[in-house]
Amino acid sequence: MHIHQFNPTLSSGDAISNHVAGLQTMLRAMGHRSDIFCEIPPASAPARSRSPDEYEAVSSPENIMLLHFSLHYSDRTLAWLAGLPDRKVLIYHNITPPRYFAGINNTYFEAAGRGYSQLAELSALTEAGWGDSGFNAQTLRRAGWQKTGVLPIAFDARNYAIPPAKKTEKLYPPGANVLFVGRVSPNKCFEDLIVAFYYLKKMRPDARLLLVGSTHKMTRYVDYLQTLVARLHVADVYFTGHVSRADLAAFYRVGDVFLSMSEHEGFGVPLLESMHYGLPVVAYHSTAVPETLGDSGVMFRQKKHRAVAALLDLLLADEPLRQQIVAGQRRRLQDFSVERVRIRLEQLLADLGVD
């Protein structure tokens, strides 16, 4: 059977792009013919893609097209999809609510708003909607989908078999490194990370806060964060910007604890990455975070910054406790193995009548 995928574009190192590539491998291993179609040709990508114009040759009501959706589609794409006779399933990766971008990045504000308003239209075009978390699937039900499912993002350790950048490892030797990985975006509440670190720095003068993620198109927000750092006179806060995969591996290696204050996550791939690299995860209990952590990690329900700092201080001092947390996380990580996600994919396809 033909089961193809559509994503507006692909880019190297992007979690969704890796997920699309991984799904293609799974679908082909199941014996299906599977290609990836992108509206914008990718500059570099983890998998080869084709243009939507090429789809006409293979289009058929017998096919299934998996549509990856994480912000919004162009009018041209929507019109193209509406005209396809193929069966369609939406795979929803979450849209950050527009309110987080108001006054910070109006382009994202409008794009996110447009995306939310497109969900209702997409629910009419597709026969099912899959979220990569129960949280995302719930959003689809609210938007009108009757048939929903959960297809988690698979964690493939082979994608992380990269030698860490030695230079980065030397710059930030482990000991008291608090790490957060994720693009600098208001929903991830970097300001709360900084305030918690302010208190930790008083308890542990040798602590560092490593904020690893792209600052692209978030100038105003980054200005706010850097001004906050200056006003609080807190040292050793590092914004790395976008980093290479080798540098990312190095940051995870030198990190001692992963801290998230994010208020909105659709899944949280860095949580899985932290589990893989053996960093205990301390996270604000919100949206999809508890679901991804499952029965592992440490969460808190209120942002009491001093108390969070005391918790980090405790974990940094207590190696046996850290290892206990990490052991639980390693068990949880197995639930996102390629094999388990493949079984889940087979179940979801079976629900659609695919053998």
Place this chain on the structure above:
Amino acid sequence: MQQDNWLEIPDDALDAAQIQRRVEQRLAQHPAGDEPAGAESPAGVMAALRRQMFGPAEEAEEAAAPLPPLREADIVPRAYHIDWRNPVLGPLNALLRRFVNLEIRRSIYPALEQQSALNRQILAELRRLRAENEALRQQLDSLHRLDE
């Protein structure tokens, strides 16, 4: 310092109550920060700076909301239609209403047309300014990136 229901530790292998006690002990060992008396707390600084730089959240959302379509700039009631249902008094009533409506149109419509034209002009200018503002922000963004 009581931190009821503050921590959520789903791993049964960990003693959540003990961890919470140990956190509280650490808090007791490290009293609240050495900010001068009367100074704002770090969380207060965070919130105040956010308001100062981005404005109140509701205002920011309102300011970023999509502009209405151009057709909504037109406030002249062009589709107003006078009709009747009553077969006897209806036509008389309609005639009277048409006469009144004609007079109202003569006095008010020029002002409504003028306002509609102004609305369209303002909306068009707002769109242009928003696009220009966003383009400038992106230029600034790329300049910042060059600095990195």
